[in-house]
Amino acid sequence: MNAAAFAAFAPFTLLGVVTIAVMLLIAVRRNHHLAALSTIAGLLLCCIALPLAAPAAPIAVTPLFVVDGSVIFYAGLVLGSALVVAILSYAYLGGPEQGPREEYYLLLLTATLGAALLPASVHFASFFLGLETLSISLLGLIAYASPREESAEAGIKYLILGGASSAFLLFGMALIYADLGTMSFTQIGVLTRAGNPHDLFRLVGTAMILTGVGFKLSLVPFHMWTPDIYEGAPAPVTAFIAVVSKIAVFSVILRYFILADGQAGASLRAGLSMIAILSMLGGNLLALMQNNVKRLLAYSSIAHLGYLLVAFLAGGALGNEAAAYYLAAYAVTSLGAFGIVAQLSTPGAGRDADRMEDYHGLFRTRPFLAGSLALMLLSLAGLPPTMGFIGKFYLVASGVGAGLFWPVAALVLGSVIGIYYYLRVLVAMAMPVPAARSAAPPATAPLFGNVVIGVLLALLLMLGTYPAPAIALIRLTAGAVAG
Amino acid sequence: MNMLLILLLLIPAIGGVLAWLSGARHPDWPRWIAIFALAADLLLTLPLIGRAVMPGQSAWITSIDLPWIPQLGISFELNLDGLSLVLILLTIVLGLVSVVISWSEITERVGLFHANLLWATTGVIGVFLALDLFLFFFFWELMLVPMYFLIALWGHEHRFYAAIKFVIFTQGSSLLMLVAILALVFIHQRATGQLTFDYLALLGTKMSAATAFWLMLGFFIAFAVKLPAVPFHTWLPDAHTEAPTAGSVLLAGVLLKTGAYGLLRFVVPLFPAAAHEFAPVAMTLGVAGILYGALLAFGQNDMKRMIAYSSVSHMGFVLLGVFAWNTLALQGVVVQMLAHGVSTGALFILVGALQERIHTRDMRLMGGLWGAMPRLSGFGMIFAIASLGLPGLGNFIGEFLILLGSFRASVPFTVIASLGLVAGAAYALLLVQRAFHGRTAAQPGSAKPYDLTARHIAVMGGLVLAIIGLGVYPQPVFDQVAPGLAALQHEGTPPGNTPMEGQP
Known part of the structure; x- marks a missing residue:
């Protein structure tokens, strides 16, 4: 590992150092x-360090990792989202005394490191280690922060299904590995293209990888755990699961298919199209009947990951750009929506x-x-003037450009x-105040939590009306992954 | 000069924000802010009247083109021609009218109401100006949300149902249009190597007849839902009935016109051959709308529902005229849009005023209102007979020219469509008879209802002048829109057919 690679990898090293430092601090x-x-x-330091590492990219760091434009973009998205979750958690947990909560931040950091x-x-090896670091930390996060029974239940569910x-x-x-004798994505790609036809081993292997990833991304038909976990976990942790883990897993699977599989063979594409269509329709249909906002957002996130697969299936430069922009939009919107749920909640309640x-x-x-949540919901619904509108436009553009008829129809x-x-929630917010609640004045949420929501809102509107800078950034970084 | 079009959009958009913020201070502030914003827009627009009416000049009065999302070939391109201008004037005037007549009707959340009203106006003005297809789609979607709020928050009994239905119909169809827009853009890119959403560049894109047909259908459905054409009209009676008065005025007066505008500006010029092939189907739908709308209007007891169905009938004429696609028919379409905006808007205002006074819209409970409210009833009769197409009033010119134009395109359609005039006379006169004449029905309210106030009289007086002006001397409108329509006709006539007067 030479100096250049070391410099490029510095943000990740720094994150590890921060994790250890916080652990010692708690001790x-x-x-x-x-x-x-x-x-x-x-986390803020890591976010700052990331662009500083950019000049060294693209560079291979040991056989396990690479730092290139798309890493800068997706890792930046992960770190930024984790930062938002950390601030929201501080606001959420900051209420009156309720037992130890310091380890929560440690778990948050290890989960972020994995992501x-x-x-x-x-x-x-690095794929699996990263994923496990993320999942095991999440397990703790789900069950740890709150004394509620649902949290423990959600934790156990996540343990079993995640396992x-x-x-x-x-x-x-x-x-x-048994088929090709290598675990490096690039090597797999080379061997595949060098005339090793897809045999049963590789087909089953890829299908199993997809199954595992489908669980993590909560795509239909692997989605059953999602609403229970989203509902049971404390709101900031739900935001983390919905945003950070999804971005991380999606980005690695995107890279795997670009490097190793040339964006998947015909039979896999058919399977992926089916999963995408089922997720888009299933997620949206199941969300219709929900009376719990967290469950509703859970089903909506299933649908959104289905939308994202349209860009994945489309592939090419436009597809990758669309996926990157949509993930950014999804991150801002979901963090905002769950953040607002967190701001409205008190863990002691x-x-x-x-x-x-x-x-x-x-x-x-x-x-x-309420106004912020309204705009977040409009963004999820894909209406202007929000990032969700541009994101959906991008997705449809990539789908139409690649001639994906059925996925676009499902979208x-x-x-x-x-x-x-989405409009149902809006209507609920516009209803008269219930008599039971109008007597007691609402508990005021911490100001810095609202500031974070305000920043997300500004991003949502600015990049929703003038997305050119974000697209330029994506072209500079994540667009480069086009293979 | 260039900033002018941007100001037209910015003033109501910012006015909306101000109105929302000021609502907490005093309920009158948002009202005045809305009036000032719309009046400023009107003052900016008035000097443009009469420009570019000379033959030979470019049809565009003024335009602006700024880079917006250059990576995707999207620009902030606004262009104004005579057609856009008259529709924008209609929008602003009806916006002003909506503010004035909501003065006493809206007392809850006044700030938010006027904010939504101004934002909806912004979206509609944007739709009439945008020539970049993405920008057009942006505004098309943008006007949806404030309109949804206007219905859902300030509407009547079944407002949530109506508002959701409205949004789902329009959103579903407009996503089809988005797919069609993108397919058109990619086909153009493959042919020329240039990725652009510019309408002027996309005109005349070569594609196979089948592709053109499907893309044309994508656009057509979006606009037919908005218009609304049978069989996509079912959202309209619900939305109209449940919306507050100002919402109905904006819906009928302005939003429906965006559908007609889209047909004129996009469907036919972008896909001339496909639209020509499709014309018999579209004209059938138009005629079906005329008769079906009139028939249903005839059977309604709810006054607002009746006017809503009469809108379906009137918009059927517009569809017929657009697909007849000759100068006479198109001139008729423009006048029909303006006249329908004024007359239907006025009728909705009167129903709103009536409901405020006697707390019902059910015509079975009315009768003999002329005695109690002579002024309201008098205005009601004027606009009812305008709606049935009495010569001397605007609607007559519109319907007559459309029929004249479509006669050259297709005699059978014209003959059947003329029956709509008879049906129109029947339901309009029935409305007058049941509500204003006859025996005085027992009023639900105990107090004697009061007549129109000065504010309403001023508004109605202005609208009466407008409808008479359109009926007696429509030539200025023809002059204003002629260059724009000529340019559209030039683009929208399939090769092999010369774009001459009267040629279908």
Whole structure:
């Protein structure tokens, strides 16, 4: 590992150092504010360090990792989202005394470390290690922060299903290794293209990898865990699962298919199209009947990952750009939506503010949060003037450009269904304030939490009306991955 | 000069924000802000009247083209021709009218109401100006959300159902249009190597007849839903009935016109051959709309529903005229759009005023209102007979010219469509008879209802002048839109057919 590679890898090393530092800090002195602030500061440092490492890219760092434009983009998205989650968590957990919560930040950092390394992985070993670091930390995050029973239940569910999906993934990797004798993405690609026809081993192996990844991305038919976990986990952790882990897993699978499989063979493409269509329609249809906002957002995230697969299937420069922009839009929007749920909730209350009734009259009682949530929902629905609108446009463009008839049709149909339940939440917020709640004044959310929401909102509107800078950035970084 | 078009959009957009923020201070502030914003827009637009009417000049009065998303060939391109100008004037005037007549009707969340009203206006003006297809789609979607709020938050009993139905119909169809836009852009890119959403560049893109047909259909459905043409009209009666008065005025007066505008500006010029092939089907739909709308209007007891179905009938004439595609028919279409905007808007205002006074829209509970409210009833009769197409009033000119034009295109369609005039007379007179004449029905309210206030009289007086002006001397409108229509006709006539007067 030479100096240039070391420099390029510095942000990830720094993240590891920050993690250890926070661990030691907790050992020396237990203090919520100290742990939270050092975590936030550490993540901020990593975010700053990332663009500084960019000049060294693209460069291979050991056979396991690579640092190139797309790593800068996706790792940047992961780190930025983790930073937002950290601040929201600080606001969420910052209420009156409720037992130890310092380890929460440690788990958050290890989960971020695993997630940030995934976009850089070019080897099955690093792929699997990164994913496991992420998943095992998440397990702790889901169950740890709150004394509620649902959290423990959600944690156990995630443990079992996550374990099963990891087993699938590992078995798939093993099959491919048995077939080709290598675990490096690039080598697999070289051997595939050098005339090794797809045999049963590789087909089953790839299908199993897809199954494992399908669990992590919560695509239909591997989606069953999603609503329960989203509902049971504390709101900031839900934001982390919905955003950070999805970005990380999507970016590594994108790289795998570009490097190793030339964006997948015909039979796999057919399977992926089917999964995409099922996710878009299934996610949206299941969301229709939800009366719990977190479950509703869970099903909507299933649909959104389905939309994202359209760009994945489209491939090429436009498809990669569309995927990158859509992920950025999805990150801003979902962080905003779950962040607002977190801002409305207090962990001591026994449950998060996630029932539809909790949102009645919100335009009256909490105008800023309600207005922000309204715009986030419009963005999820793909209406202007938000990032979601541009993102959906990009997706349809890539799909139409690649001639994907059925996926685009499902995207259109799914979006129309989606509008219904997003607007339902909007309508709930415009309802009169329920009598029971109008007596008690709402608890005020911490100001810095609202500031984060405000920043996300500004991004949502600015990049939704003038997306040219974001597209230029994507062309500079993630667009370069086009193979 | 160039900033002018941007100002036209910025003033109501920012006015909306100000109106929202000021709503908490005093309910009158948003009202005045809305009036000032729209009046400023009107003052900016008025000097443009009469420009570029000389033959031989470019049809574009003014335009602006700024880079927006250069990576995808998208630019912020606004162009104004005579057609856009008259429709924008209609939009602004009806916007002003909506503010004035909501003065006493809207007392809840006044700031947000006027913000949504101004934003909807912004979206509509943008639709009439945008010549970049992506920008057009942006505004097309942008006007949807404020309109949804206007219906869902300030509407009547079944407002949520109506608002959601409105959004789902329009959103579903406009996503089809998005797919068609993108397919057109990619076909153009493959042919020329240039990725662009510029309407002027995309005109005349070569493609196979089958492709052109499907793309044309994508656009057509989006606009036919908005227009609305049978069988895509079912959202309209619900949305109209449940919307607050100002919402109905904007919907009928302005939003429906965006559909007609889209047909004129995009469907026929972009796909001339396919549109020519499709014309018999579209004209059938138009005629079906005329008769079906009139028939259903005849059977309604709810006054607002009746006017809504009469809109379906009137918009059927527009569809017929657009696909007849000759100068007479197109001139008729423009006048029909303006006259329908004014007359239907006025009728909705009167129903709104009536509902405020006697708390019902059910015509079975009305009767003999002329005695109690002579002024309201008098205006009601004027606009009802305008709606049935009495000569001397604007709608007559529109419908007559459309029929004259479509006669050259297809005699059978014209003959059947003329029956719509008879049906129109029947339901319009029935409205007058049931509501204003006859025996005085027992009013649900105990107090004697009061007549129109000065504010309403001023508005209605202005609208009466407008409808008479359109009916007696429509020539200025023809002059204004002639160059624009000529340019459209030039683009929209398939090769082999010379774009001469009267040629279908």
